[in-house]
Amino acid sequence: MQAQPQLNLPATTLTILSYVRWNTPNPISLCILNNNQLSNQFIQVNQQLKSAYQIQAVSLSELNQVMCNAVFFSTYTPREEQNIINNLKDAPLTFSSNNTECELGSAFCLYQNKTRTSFKVNLASLSQSQARVDPRVLLLAKSTEP
Template sequence: MVHSLEKKALLICAVLFSSSLPAAPTASLYSTVFSILSYAKWNTAAPAVCAVNNPPLAQQLLINAPDHSNYRISAIQSNEIKTSACQILIFSTLSPKEEQYLLNTAATFPALSISTNNAECEIGSAFCLYKRSQNFAFKVNLESLTQARVHVDPRVLLLAKSVESSK
């Protein structure tokens, strides 16, 4: 029944908000990623973060991870997604169509997806980071977020609404 209530709450949010919502900016790409992840509930104490096709990004995530975080951060190639145990997929080199294809064919859910190369956020990843002035912000793709099957605190959507209404 709780799962049913969560689905209903997410659907209500989907009706109230557009399918792609921007959220409050933060100073760095890495702080934005870890801020988003802090709103998610994981079924494991040490969720696996996988930077897809970008080993330098994985290295920077390791360097910039919050103190005392339990994330297991690694780099994988897109052809390894299906056999990986990634709860978080971070895309940075693929097109939105390529992201969507991999999410539909290779990802094992629950898995949250984040993109640094998908400014429109209409297809592909659930969260899409973009540069706004000197900061990073993100948009939420509600359809992909629902597909992810990861419980994400709805305050992320409220952040998006407050930024949208202040434009």
């Protein structure tokens, strides 16, 4: 299942990342899993926003061999996401555009809400990440709910 490209998806994700305190030195690496088209969109928006994130497209087989502070899922079910996350050697911050319920799998679940990109937060997944997210992001998630 291929996610539809959404122009606000990269900008929203990069904005959320700007609220994260990392325990590692810069640059922060965001891995886009199995979606080269979406990876290219992220690279373009990253350049437009003059963000310092390192964006890279990775395949599932490469995921444990590259450094990813954050991982973006767009082609997996929530259950598949959870299985992949459970098998990662590190605990990256996780995002998904294919997980509207956000009850398992990724920490941040982005979805199209009328004309804008909104998101939900899975607190259980977020607590497993090594990243420290500013609590104001949780308020942003609540304010985007319909």
